[in-house]
Amino acid sequence: MMDVPETSVHWRRLALLQDALATWRAQGRGMLLFGSSAEELRAGLGEDVRRILMDALPQILDSLYTEIGAIPELAPLVESHATVERLKRAQLAHWDAVFAGAFDARYAERARRVGETHYVAGVDPGAYLLGHNFVTSRLNVVLVKSLPPDRAAQAVQHLGKLATVDVCLALDAYWAAAGREFARIEGEMHRLALYDSLTRLANRRLFDDRLRQALRAADRGGHMVGVLRLDVDDFKSLNDGYGHQAGDLVLRLVGRRLSRHLRRVDTAARVGGDEFAIIVPGFARLEDFAEVARRILRVLGRPYRYRGRRIHGTVSVGCALYPRHGLTPESLLANADRALYRAKSRGRNRYEFYQGKARQTRLPSGWLSDFDRAFENRQLRFFYQPQVDLQSGRVRGFEALLRWQHPxxxxxxxxxxxxxxERSALMHRLAAWSLERGCRMLARLRAETGFAGSIAVNLSQTQIRARELVEAVERALGDAGVPAERLELEMTEDVLIEQKDRQLLERLRHLRRLGVTIALDDFGTGYASLVHLSRLPVDCLKLDRSFVSDIAHGATARRIAQTVVRLGRHIHARVVAEGVETEEQAEMLRRMQCHLGQGYWFARPLPEEEVNDWLLARGERAEAPPELRLPASSPSLTASA
Known part of the structure; x- marks a missing residue:
């Protein structure tokens, strides 16, 4: 039996059907499906029974499409009379094949198209099941009214077997289409999360990760790491003179030339509009690094061709060395920036090394003891960023963001x-403090403003796996006197990698039984497969800001955002878009039916003492997240399920 989300009875029904189909395919002809062999199923119903059913089917289909037209979520699919007539003709041919047990190649192709069409149209599998059940239940009534009791019972039983095979095959095609789409989108999500869509170089996220790795390797190997910052000289004039298409072409060609002329171990990234950064690890002599800078000037100084015209461009380069010019990624990049501005001020089209000395920007020695005292000295603080309903504009909750106010x-x-x-004993104390503080704030807002929404607290994988977690959650909720369903625990999708850990899964399910909701943060940026998602009790997917930032101008980002929203609907999880900074982003997400938005467009993270006033200034009381259900069905459809 496949693992399915606990929240959806429809998913559990689909799991049963998929498992039956998988067994049927694996066992082949000799296998008994509900007491019948494959040969018996292919024999179909008798000719007289088939004629009775085909005579009754047009009226049943008329009723079905009338019911579908009454469901707001499905009505747009049947607005056209021509579309309805075409669907009816296809349904008549399809059911005639089912009654005959004609499960041949043509039938399989039709079933594949049915499944894929429903997936592409966004029709929930539960709605498809209800429609299929609507037809079969009324066909059963026809058989009971038209045949002697013994013959009717036999025909009803046999029709049920044929209909089960039919729905299994259609749903199998549906999930195959979904699997192909999610595999494609998973690859696109990975590329968009880690690579720049215009130049196909690494983006800032991947660059930062590679730089941290390079510095650790340098510490072990005793060699230097070089960081270069460069940008295109007078890029604004190029854009103004030749147009933005020419500017984009130059940026793409800069990326292509860098990729061709750097080593495999080097990393080139686009980190801004016309700004690039390069990591050059594993060299022992300063002159070797300087030669890299000179080569970049030569390669990028060659003219570019645009619509038969030659565009002349140059770059300026700033260089910094680890450990000579910086001991952390942040200080190295900052000092490479200073060297870049020095190169620009000295005439451009040149490279410069940082002239200062390394500054120690790491936390001072012994800071872990300071952190231990931070609990008693009340130096740990939460800032609260609102999560806003994109459809109604109402506040549904807050995310608690941790900060340390060091003296x-x-x-x-x-x-x-x-x-x-996280590697110290203080991690579990921090988890208990975070839960206690978040629940206490929740109780205060409920008492002072009538707040009925949720507060999300971030926990690391180490904290999630701790045996004491469930007890700490129960204690925090009990001490604050707040309902469990108003507390949300956020974790990164790295927890998907640990989904085989039975203790972890049981812990998450225990929390769900308490009523606590579970959210996956930065969704789409990790390395875990989407197929693991159905095995976890997840209530919320947080669409990572890297996708949101490019949503207005990048087709790939829009497709990924839409797919994540669709995925959320299928597993009955809210989708929260992080990093919403413009009205255009918010509007596009709203049109995609994304549930919630979070980011500076709505509000910056608020200190605890400002949250009440902010809510009151909006003239509203925050509301609880709405229940998420499958599309509503009319009474007669529901009754026939």
Missing amino acids: RLGLITPDRFLPVV
């Missing part, structure tokens, strides 16, 4: 301290 270093973001804290 000397100021406000420190978690990316600077969590990697070390």
Whole structure:
């Protein structure tokens, strides 16, 4: 039996049908399907029974399409009279083959088209099942009214077997189409998350990851790492003079030339409009690094051709070395930037090395002891960023974002301290503090503003796997006196990789039984396969900001966002778009039927003391997330399921 989300009875029914089909295909002709051999099924119904059913079928189909037209989510599919008539003709031919047991190549092709059409049209499998059941239940009534009792019972039983095979094959085609689409989209999501869509170079996310790896390797191997920052000289004039298409062409050609003239171990990335960065690891002499910079100037200084015209362009390059010019990725990039501006100020079309010394930007020695004291000294803080319903504009919840207010270093973001804290005993104390603080804030908002939404607390994989987690959640909810369904636990999709860990899965399911909801953060940027998703009790998918940022101008990003929204509907999970910064992004997501948006377009992360005033200033009370269901069905459709 396949694992399916606990939230959907339709998915469990589909699982049963898919398993029956898989067994039927594996066992072949001799296998008994509900007591019948494949040969018996292919024999179909008797000629007289088939004639009775085919006479009754047109009226039944008329009723079916009338019912479909009454369902708002499905009505657009049957608005055209010509479309309805074409569907009826196809249905009559299809059912005639089913009654005859003609499961041949032509039937299989029709079943494939039915499944794929329903998937492409976005028709929920549950709705398809209801429609199929609508027809078969009324055909059964016809048989009971038209035949003697014994003959009617036999015909009803045999029709049920034929209809089961039919629906299995159609749903199998549906899931095959979905699997192909998700595999394609998974590849596109990976590329968009890690690569620039215009130049096909690495993007900033992948560049930062590669740079951290290069610095760790340099520490082990005792060699240097070079970082170059470069941009196209006077790129604005090029755009203004030749047009944006010419500008895009130059950027693509810069990416192509860099890819051709760098080593395989080097990483070139586009990190801004006309800004690029390069990692050059594993060299021992400064002159070797300088030669890389000179080669880049030569390669990128050659003219570009655009519509028969030669465009002359140059670049300026700034260089920084690890460990001489910086000890962290941030300091290296900042110092390479300083060297770049020095090259521009000295005439452009040249390279310059950073002239200063490395600055220690790491946290000071012994800072872990400072972090231990941060609990008692009340230096840990949550900032709360609203999650807004994209359809109604109402606030549905907040995400709690952790910060450390260090007395000397100021406000420190978690990316600077969590990697070390996570490997210490303080991680479980931090989890308990986060849960307690989030629940206490939830109770305060409910009491002071009537807040009925949720608060999401981020937990690391280490915290999620801790044996004490469930107890800590129960204690935080009980002490604050808030309902479990208003607490959401966010984790990155790396947890999908651990989906074979039975203890982890049981822990997540225990939390779900309490009522706590589970969200996957940064969805689409990890390395886990989408097929693992159905095995986890997930209530919310958070569409990563890297897809949202490109949604207005990138066709790939739009397709991926739409697919994630569709995937959310199929597994009955909310989809929250992160990093919404413009009205255009919000509007496109709204048209895609994305549920919630989060980002600076709605509000910056708010200090705890400002949340109440912000809610009151909007003139509203935050609301609970709406229930997510399959498209509503009319009473008669539901009754026949």
